[in-house]
Amino acid sequence: MIDPTTTRPSRRAVLAGGAAAILGSALAAPGTALAQAEFRMWDFTLIDPDHQLVSTAEWRGKALFVHFFGSWCPPCRREIPALAKAVQAMAGRDDVRFVFLNALEPAAKTTRWLDEIDAKIPLYDSLNRSREEQRMLRLDGTRVHNFRDLHVSIYPTTWVVDRAGMVRRVIAKEQNAWEKWAPTFLEEALKAPYTPAAMAKPEELEWLYGTWRGMLDDIPQEVRIVRGTDGVPQWGMGRPGEIRGMRPVKSATKDEVLLAASFNSGNSTRLLARPGKPITGAYLFDRKRGLVTPSFEKIGGV
Numbered sequence: 001m002i003d004p005t006t007t008r009p010s011r012r013a014v015l016a017g018g019a020a021a022i023l024g025s026a027l028a029a030p031g032t033a034l035a036q037a038e039f040r041m042w043d044f045t046l047i048d049p050d051h052q053l054v055s056t057a058e059w060r061g062k063a064l065f066v067h068f069f070g071s072w073c074p075p076c077r078r079e080i081p082a083l084a085k086a087v088q089a090m091a092g093r094d095d096v097r098f099v100f101l102n103a104l105e106p107a108a109k110t111t112r113w114l115d116e117i118d119a120k121i122p123l124y125d126s127l128n129r130s131r132e133e134q135r136m137l138r139l140d141g142t143r144v145h146n147f148r149d150l151h152v153s154i155y156p157t158t159w160v161v162d163r164a165g166m167v168r169r170v171i172a173k174e175q176n177a178w179e180k181w182a183p184t185f186l187e188e189a190l191k192a193p194y195t196p197a198a199m200a201k202p203e204e205l206e207w208l209y210g211t212w213r214g215m216l217d218d219i220p221q222e223v224r225i226v227r228g229t230d231g232v233p234q235w236g237m238g239r240p241g242e243i244r245g246m247r248p249v250k251s252a253t254k255d256e257v258l259l260a261a262s263f264n265s266g267n268s269t270r271l272l273a274r275p276g277k278p279i280t281g282a283y284l285f286d287r288k289r290g291l292v293t294p295s296f297e298k299i300g301g302v
Helices: 074-089 107-116 178-190
Strands: 014-016 019-021 044-047 053-055 063-069 096-102 136-138 157-161 166-171 210-216 219-226 234-238 257-262 268-273 279-284 295-300
Touching: 044 136, 044 279, 053 268, 053 279, 063 074, 063 178, 074 096, 074 178, 096 107, 096 178, 157 178, 166 178, 210 279, 219 295
Parallel strands: 063 096
Antiparallel strands: 014 019, 044 053, 063 157, 157 166, 210 219, 210 295, 219 234, 257 268, 268 279, 279 295
16 A cells, blocks of 8 residues: 555554544455545546546446556556456446545546456546646536545545445555455345435426526536426527537435536536535536636526
């Protein structure tokens, strides 16, 4: 295991907000229950292997294996072959998802190393660039500027997340038997209680419908949201007066509506709407133009 802020392995325990990162020899065998590690995972916007924006909130109902690692980290490098076997063993399962996140280096560098060793794992770009430029993008468009704010300070670190978004295990230690333990932990997470969030009733979404205006790449843009004939809200985005094509929102509860879509030329967006607040999130242009985080204020009802 590696603590990037020192030249020696760390043996400190980092405890915050009820979450425990178990460091050094404090972690027992991988099968040991880490009850103190239970906390709700933050919802993030990531760039998936197909260069589209995705939100971890869209994976509710699935068990997640979230792994923070880097090609610069010897323990990380040693355990990747076993992790690749675990990914292959659970290929085709719709109820689980492996999420590998680049840490303290750009995703392109991590990808090159994975290609060199022919490790077939799903790498999601966390937007990290270096130790000095640690960052992740929350679903609402705000940024995390240091992985330590997520209680991740040792590499590799793994979160096993249940279907409700609760982190059930934190493993901050190299494991060379992941082909055994990853499926075991994910099956365990699938057994945790889970009740899907209820779809909002039409009267609970009156705050949503109408026109929202903001800027995107220094160009005025509007988001328009209307009632769908099947009860699912429809939304579209474009320059004022030029919105073409409406599509259903990804999910809608009375407290939160997630808009999701992919556009041509590799553009994609993830926007989050909450009562009484601007619509915020992220828009990914093509690879050359990069990522922006727009905000839209409501200017009128339907």
